Amino acid sequence: MPLADADHDLVVDELGREPTRAEEHLFENLWSEHCAYRSSRMLLSNFESGGEHVEIGPGDDAAVVRVPGTDTLLTFGIESHNHPSYVDPYDGAATGIGGIVRDTLSMGAYPIALADSLYFGPFDREHSRYLFEGVVEGISDYGNAIGVPTVAGSVAFEESHVGNPLVNVACVGKTTPERLVTAEAQAAGNRLVLLGNATGRDGLGGASFASEDLAEDAETEDRPAVQVGDPYSEKLLIECNEALLDEDLIESARDLGAAGLGGASSELVAKGGFGADIDLEAVHTREPGMNATEILLAESQERMCYEVAPENVERVAEIAERFDLGCSDIGEVTEGNYVCEFEGETVVDAPAAYLADGAPLNDLGRKAPAAPERDLPEFDLAEAFEAVVADPTAASKEWVYRQYDHEVGLRTAVEPGDDAAVLALHGAGDADDEHAIALSSGANPHWTDCDPEAGARAVAVENATNLAAKGATPLAAVDCLNGGNPEDPETYDGFAAAVDGLAGTCADLSVPVVGGNVSLYNDSETGPVAPTPTLAVLGTKSGYDAPAATVSGEGDLVLVEPAEWVAGSGIGSDDPHALGGSLLLSQFGGSDRFPAVPADPGALVDALGRVAGLDSTFATHDVSDGGLAVALAELVTDEAGVDADLAEARALFSEAPGRVVVETTDADALRDAVGDDAAVTELGTATADGALSLSVGEESIVVDAGEIGELRDVLARELD
Amino acid sequence: MTVSVVQFGGSNCDRDAVRALDRVGVDAERVWHEDGLPADSEGIVLPGGFSYGDYLRAGAMAAHSPVMDEVRAAAEDGTPVLGVCNGAQIGSESRLTPGAFTTNRSARFQCEDVYLRVENAETPWTDAYDEGDVIELPIAHGEGRFEIDDAAYEQLVDDDRVLFRYCDADGNVTDAANPNGSKGNVAGILGERENVAVLMPHPERAALAELGGSTDGQGVLEGFA
Numbered sequence: 001m002p003l004a005d006a007d008h009d010l011v012v013d014e015l016g017r018e019p020t021r022a023e024e025h026l027f028e029n030l031w032s033e034h035c036a037y038r039s040s041r042m043l044l045s046n047f048e049s050g051g052e053h054v055e056i057g058p059g060d061d062a063a064v065v066r067v068p069g070t071d072t073l074l075t076f077g078i079e080s081h082n083h084p085s086y087v088d089p090y091d092g093a094a095t096g097i098g099g100i101v102r103d104t105l106s107m108g109a110y111p112i113a114l115a116d117s118l119y120f121g122p123f124d125r126e127h128s129r130y131l132f133e134g135v136v137e138g139i140s141d142y143g144n145a146i147g148v149p150t151v152a153g154s155v156a157f158e159e160s161h162v163g164n165p166l167v168n169v170a171c172v173g174k175t176t177p178e179r180l181v182t183a184e185a186q187a188a189g190n191r192l193v194l195l196g197n198a199t200g201r202d203g204l205g206g207a208s209f210a211s212e213d214l215a216e217d218a219e220t221e222d223r224p225a226v227q228v229g230d231p232y233s234e235k236l237l238i239e240c241n242e243a244l245l246d247e248d249l250i251e252s253a254r255d256l257g258a259a260g261l262g263g264a265s266s267e268l269v270a271k272g273g274f275g276a277d278i279d280l281e282a283v284h285t286r287e288p289g290m291n292a293t294e295i296l297l298a299e300s301q302e303r304m305c306y307e308v309a310p311e312n313v314e315r316v317a318e319i320a321e322r323f324d325l326g327c328s329d330i331g332e333v334t335e336g337n338y339v340c341e342f343e344g345e346t347v348v349d350a351p352a353a354y355l356a357d358g359a360p361l362n363d364l365g366r367k368a369p370a371a372p373e374r375d376l377p378e379f380d381l382a383e384a385f386e387a388v389v390a391d392p393t394a395a396s397k398e399w400v401y402r403q404y405d406h407e408v409g410l411r412t413a414v415e416p417g418d419d420a421a422v423l424a425l426h427g428a429g430d431a432d433d434e435h436a437i438a439l440s441s442g443a444n445p446h447w448t449d450c451d452p453e454a455g456a457r458a459v460a461v462e463n464a465t466n467l468a469a470k471g472a473t474p475l476a477a478v479d480c481l482n483g484g485n486p487e488d489p490e491t492y493d494g495f496a497a498a499v500d501g502l503a504g505t506c507a508d509l510s511v512p513v514v515g516g517n518v519s520l521y522n523d524s525e526t527g528p529v530a531p532t533p534t535l536a537v538l539g540t541k542s543g544y545d546a547p548a549a550t551v552s553g554e555g556d557l558v559l560v561e562p563a564e565w566v567a568g569s570g571i572g573s574d575d576p577h578a579l580g581g582s583l584l585l586s587q588f589g590g591s592d593r594f595p596a597v598p599a600d601p602g603a604l605v606d607a608l609g610r611v612a613g614l615d616s617t618f619a620t621h622d623v624s625d626g627g628l629a630v631a632l633a634e635l636v637t638d639e640a641g642v643d644a645d646l647a648e649a650r651a652l653f654s655e656a657p658g659r660v661v662v663e664t665t666d667a668d669a670l671r672d673a674v675g676d677d678a679a680v681t682e683l684g685t686a687t688a689d690g691a692l693s694l695s696v697g698e699e700s701i702v703v704d705a706g707e708i709g710e711l712r713d714v715l716a717r718e719l720d
Numbered sequence: 721m722t723v724s725v726v727q728f729g730g731s732n733c734d735r736d737a738v739r740a741l742d743r744v745g746v747d748a749e750r751v752w753h754e755d756g757l758p759a760d761s762e763g764i765v766l767p768g769g770f771s772y773g774d775y776l777r778a779g780a781m782a783a784h785s786p787v788m789d790e791v792r793a794a795a796e797d798g799t800p801v802l803g804v805c806n807g808a809q810i811g812s813e814s815r816l817t818p819g820a821f822t823t824n825r826s827a828r829f830q831c832e833d834v835y836l837r838v839e840n841a842e843t844p845w846t847d848a849y850d851e852g853d854v855i856e857l858p859i860a861h862g863e864g865r866f867e868i869d870d871a872a873y874e875q876l877v878d879d880d881r882v883l884f885r886y887c888d889a890d891g892n893v894t895d896a897a898n899p900n901g902s903k904g905n906v907a908g909i910l911g912e913r914e915n916v917a918v919l920m921p922h923p924e925r926a927a928l929a930e931l932g933g934s935t936d937g938q939g940v941l942e943g944f945a
Binding site for chain 1: 736739752769773826830832922924925927932
């Protein structure tokens, strides 16, 4: 009996009879945490998801926002593929890409950018490296083959992720109002067409598997629940989808992901207030002898469910044939129940809305943590600088993004390795306008481990700051909320606090959170992951060029930071130099409260955007992992250096969010531009010597670009 | 002139090629491989991507598709043919050009900018440059290591059919500047006649000035002008 007893009783009440085996499995998967958000839906209402530019908010396959002043629509979505990536890192990560790209297709959009945020256990563990290499290779092989550039993302290595890596993938698509499609069935009598790969016995029960803790033997026992990706079919599906849109043949669409055909088809008709009659024997299958439950729930990849007007079914089949894709007319949209027939029997007959929305919410307890004590370690400047700059979380990610095709599509104007990616939106608005988008994605589990709420606030500020530093204005965000077992009150409290913090600061930033994903039960025998609220923020800007992330050597260096700081939570500090959550403490031990966060992040981000737009701004670089120590080191090149002076070491290593180092040739103009919305602190000057000269109180160090490069090259050095 | 950019299943630089060719004033259109070449095609691009998923060997399946018979015939008639990245692999697999492109020395996919030294500036594809010029183009491939037997390599060099070699910023052809382990740092070559060229780097990705990077790829694309 796969369905929990309480759920079983509800289903019996609703149906007035015992569910069939197929129904039992369908309810189990659709009512799983992964599909039904039973432990998180009540928290998600905290997010403000509407706004002037939001066309479609949460609840569809992807959200849709309008590029201000144009007819260009952008789809935006994010997905986790955490459990599969632990069991089989290569295929788990690859199919994560496939899923979020199909979410883009089903809105009638062409995918133009991917961002991946990845979290692993400590880099010095062999198993973390195995997972890391496998995940990156899976993303590389799949994303590169389908021709969608991977332009942004993040990688963090943190203790609590040792038994549970996280793979969060966001995708941006581009479309027009005429081509836009939704996942809401339009009319009874239309046909349901299943298009793409044949259905096999792969990925059975993936949704329910993703809703449990990982057992010790998960790598062997759960492998059948992980799907295998075929990027060639996905690329054909992308092109086929375009061809179907060209001829206006799609009434509505939903990609097949968690819970397979049963999930996609029932959700599609439920959203339109309809039912369906589906003939499971009409599904094109890869292997003989599949039973109804297998056909209904297999998570075979690269499949789409389209609602098609009866007169267009033949043309859809012809186009599928042209792209060597399978195509089955599997049933009809009806006014009745969601009904599936197999071998002359009715194997499912239930209200679609009940399948989609009937799962009751979990009632969960919370237990708040205590504030961390201040217990700071002893360290000397040179030693601390080297350890933090060479920390794998702060180190260069070139080893990663070099394996991703980040240029296909001819849009990439600011490449990975900078604060945010900037991409050209060819053909948006007037021909002469250079409409661009900017993308940043990430979370910092060290921060949220220290203080879930303040850390999550910092994640929101950090991603918005990344955009602003490159001159972009945030437009919308999607979140991927990862946490441990919600049935544990402390774990759930951390998760809920992170959601509160993220929602609160996104609202303060006036950035609507238009979609998201929740992944709970990220527990293993080593315990739950720290709450990890990945936020991907999409922005727009006019013009493709942005200040460099390295100094030119010609200007002065200033730090643009919040005008006023506040404690980000009940356990957070109001001191911006507090060291909680920092890589310094992760390297040297000790504890502290999480630093202060900006009192008015919206005004701050606006001010940072104005600074980036000044002609006298030569370089901008956001301060995040490793604090100013890492930001200053990253500004140095063989040709240009940095000479900076700080009052105390805490200021060098604190990771308080919302700060940008700026190289300017006109500090007065910069001060005028920020007004009262930000504070400006002098740091020193850019130099022509290719070295970082740093004075902190009584201590000073000089590190040249070559030494910095060596420290930052740790991933490539260890893995190649 | 209308250039046909042949789209195989799995091609993914076809749209980019059309956009970049348009930028240098060359009219181009995408042609689905099963539809065959239009009668009026006056040039052919085999674009980058992963034709047929590159599941056998990169370019191997596409080389056997019927449209390649048309491409070979057109090439023999003197129609300009340019293979880029996967298109270079297809060109090599279909014997339009000698040698083979195989797994990078790193055994990983590499997406990065490289420097190339122009070895022969007396071809339509390199007419925009001078011999010895150093240009900057991006690469994005996992199987770009050029291999060929020694005798054929000597012949290729003697016939002046090497177009580009990987080099450092100063034009030195060194092992350190060889991103994938290609024999002789070879990045691009001519077919038996100069109307056919293949290269692993992407000239179409260095053609749009507004993106802020190199525009050195325009010269190669002007081979169609």
